[in-house]
Amino acid sequence: MILNESQKDILNEWFEKNPYPGIDTRDYLAKVTGISEFQILTWFQNQRTRRRRQKYKCNFGKCQTQVQDKLQFKHEEARQIRTNFTRSQIKTLTQAHDKNHFPGIAARKQLAKQTGISDKKIVGWFLNQRAWHQHQRIGETSGSMAEDPHQIPHASDQLPPNNHSTNPNSFRHLSPSNAVISKQSLASALFPPLTPFGPQDFFRGSMSQFPRAKRVQPSQAVQRRENCHVVSIDTTRLSMGMTLGVKIPLCTPNQRQCQDPSEHTGSEILPSKHSTQPPPDSQQWLDLGQIDPHLFLQHWDEWLQSVIAEWDPCERTPVSRKN
DNA sequence: GCTAATCTAATCAACCTGTGGTTGATTAGCTCATTAGC
Numbered sequence: 001m002i003l004n005e006s007q008k009d010i011l012n013e014w015f016e017k018n019p020y021p022g023i024d025t026r027d028y029l030a031k032v033t034g035i036s037e038f039q040i041l042t043w044f045q046n047q048r049t050r051r052r053r054q055k056y057k058c059n060f061g062k063c064q065t066q067v068q069d070k071l072q073f074k075h076e077e078a079r080q081i082r083t084n085f086t087r088s089q090i091k092t093l094t095q096a097h098d099k100n101h102f103p104g105i106a107a108r109k110q111l112a113k114q115t116g117i118s119d120k121k122i123v124g125w126f127l128n129q130r131a132w133h134q135h136q137r138i139g140e141t142s143g144s145m146a147e148d149p150h151q152i153p154h155a156s157d158q159l160p161p162n163n164h165s166t167n168p169n170s171f172r173h174l175s176p177s178n179a180v181i182s183k184q185s186l187a188s189a190l191f192p193p194l195t196p197f198g199p200q201d202f203f204r205g206s207m208s209q210f211p212r213a214k215r216v217q218p219s220q221a222v223q224r225r226e227n228c229h230v231v232s233i234d235t236t237r238l239s240m241g242m243t244l245g246v247k248i249p250l251c252t253p254n255q256r257q258c259q260d261p262s263e264h265t266g267s268e269i270l271p272s273k274h275s276t277q278p279p280p281d282s283q284q285w286l287d288l289g290q291i292d293p294h295l296f297l298q299h300w301d302e303w304l305q306s307v308i309a310e311w312d313p314c315e316r317t318p319v320s321r322k323n
Numbered sequence: 324g325c326t327a328a329t330c331t332a333a334t335c336a337a338c339c340t341g342t343g344g345t346t347g348a349t350t351a352g353c354t355c356a357t358t359a360g361c
Contacts, residue, residue: 001347002338020330041329042348049332050346082327082360102350124328127350132326135355 003043007033011043019048022077038120085125089115093122097129 003011010033014021021029021044023037030037085093092115096103103111108122117125 003347023328039347043346045330046347048330052331079328079359084361085327105348121327123349125326128326128328130350131352131356134351134353 001035001039003033003035007035011040011047015044015047018077019044019051020077023080025077036120038118038123041120083117083121085117089117093117093125093129097126101126101130101133 011029014025014029018025021040026037026040026044029040033040093111096107096111100107103122103126105119108119111117111122112119115122
């Protein structure tokens with residue numbers, strides 16, 4: 001949804017007066033502009049962040065102006081009155097939460113209809129529930145986490161049910177432990193084999209140092225258009241300090257073409273048939289610090305060129321090697 | 324004290340314009356986000 005100019009004018013005018021509008025102001029603006037109070041709230045949040053970034057170039061931590069702004073407007077307007085959910089409402093929400101911790105817009109609408117609770121409050125309730133469950137899990141499992149990788153915080157939260165098996169970007173929903181497995185599989189499919197310390201090993205070395213999975217937006221990923229052709233791999237947390245935001249065509253010449261995202265499962269990310277290497281588990285993991293980035297990039301480049309040279313997009317199967 | 328409401332920062336995808344910026348929406352928060360009503 002894109003706001004029109006008159007809506008923006010109204011919001012901007014009010015933003016100049018108070019960047020932290022209370023519930024009454026937001027309700028009023030919702031009526032005036034014809035958009036929801038939740039969207040007003042979101043718009044003000046985005047505006048605060050973006051104006052601050054633009055004006056003060058405050059890219060780290062909380063800058064002084066932010067604190068001053070909050071102090072100035074903090075008590076100017078009332079918060080929304082705290083809601084007391086009924087038992088039946090909590091029961092319905094809890095059941096939904098047990099099934100899916102990240103309800104999309106459709107699921108939330110359904111819940112809103114069932115409970116009579118606004119979408120905004122449902123979003124907030126799920127946020128608080130996830131935070132609370134995570135808090136509980138940390139307390140319960142702090143002693144056994146190292147032994148059981150599935151007990152790592154976020155493990156269940158990062159796994160929206162019924163989605164990760166068919167979502168082509170599904171590895172992004174996984175817990176750190178599962179993400180390692182998935183990225184290894186992906187690396188097997190995408191990275192050049194037979195290199196002494198090629199990207200595959202590079203990845204495996206790097207993943208061992210990942211403190212946690214890349215932040216994800218599960219419901220977004222579920223709701224929005226799924227593109228099976230591109231997988232974005234975030235390696236910003238590599239200890240080497242290398243930043244490689246690479247977008248890789250998921251359909252390598254050695255895979256069948258991805259025409260329907262719904263056809264995809266995690267198992268489709270198969271290792272290249274050119275790969276004659278033993279399974280990753282049988283190989284030694286390399287310390288990332290030992291890898292020469294230039295050599296890595298050279299291997300990467302060579303491999304990509306060989307793939308492109310062999311790839312016939314008209315064929316559903318790869319062109320066989322001539323030699 | 325519990326927990327709904329709200330915050331910031333980061334991130335994503337759609338859109339528009341021209342391959343990058345803008346914008347609305349969504350998420351986590353980590354030795355467990357903060358604030359505040361009940």
